[in-house]
Amino acid sequence: MNTSEQPPVDRAEEIARAWQREQPQLPVDSIGILTRIHHAAKLLADERRRVLARVGMDAATLDLLSTLRRSGRPYRLSTRELATRCLITPGAVTQRVDRAQQEGLVYRLAADPGTRAVPVELTPAGHHAVENAVDGLLTYEQGLIEALSPQEQQDLARLLAVLLQDLNARAHRRS
Template sequence: MDSTDRPEPDFIDIVRDEWGRSYPEIDTSPIEIVGRITRISSQALHQLDRALAPSSVTRAEFEVLCALARSDRPLRTSEVTAVTMVSGAATTKHVERLVAVGFVERERFERDGRVVLLRVTDAGREFVDRELPRRIERDQRLLAGLDDGERAVLAGLLRRICRNSDDADRI
C-alpha cells in the first residue's frame, strides 16, 4: 500500500500518534478501536442531547421512556435501572420528572401492593414515536457508505467487544 492508498488521518489517528510520541514504550493500538468507539458514542449522544433539548426531555429520561415503550409489560424501577445502566437514585429522579410531565405513570402490582410498576402513558408513547425515528435517522447517517455486508461484519465484531465489556463488568 503506498501513501496514496492510505485513508486521510482522523482525530483518533492524530491522538494515537501523539501518545506514541509521548509514550513510545506503550502499544497504543487499542486506541484505534476503543478510541473510535468512544468518540462515535460521544458524538452520537451529543447529537441526541441537541435533538431532545427543545422538548426539555433529557437523554437519560428518553432512555427511561424507551425502556418502558419497548417493554411488553410495565416494569419495576429496578428493571428500568438495569436496562438503562444508571443508578437507582437517578432512575427514580428521571421517573419523577417523567410522571410530572405526564409521560410515565405508576401503578401498584396487583399481587403485592408494595411493588410499584412503571408504564409509559399515551403522551409518552407519542413522544417516543416521534423521537425514536429521528434518532434512527441520525444513526443511519453515521453508517452511510457501509453496505449490508460491512454492517453485518461490524455488528458482529462490536457484539464480541460488548460481550468482553459485559464480562469485565461482572468481575
C-alpha cells in the same frame, strides 16, 4: 476541495504515531480502536442530544420511555425492572419517573401486594412522545452510518458486540 479546507485530522493516528516516536516499546494498536470509539461516542452523543432537543426530550427520559415502550403491552414495568433494564440505580429511576410523571408521560400504579415494587406505565401522551422521538432519532441515526455499506455495518456491529461482551465480562470479574 478548497485549499483553505484541510481534511479532518485522524487524532487516533496522530496519537499512536506520537507515542511510537516517544516510547517505541509501547503497544499502540489499541489507540486506533479505542480512541476512535471514544471520539465516535462523543460525536454521536452530541448528535443525539441535538436531535432529542428538537423533539423536546432528553436522553434519560427517552431511555425510560423507550424501555417501557419496548416492554410490550401494557407498557408497564416495575421500578426495579426499569433500573435493571436502563442500567441505572433505583434512585435514578425514581428521579426519571418523577420527572416523566410531572410531564404526564408516565404514571405510577399501586405497589404490587406483598412487594415494594411500584409499576410504572406509559400514558397515551408518553406513548405518542416516545414513538415520535424514536422515529425521528432512528431515522436520523441510520443516516449517520450510511458511510458504511450494509455489510460493513453488520461487520462493525458484530465486532463491537464481541468487544462489548468481553469488556462486560472483565467488569463483572472485577466487581
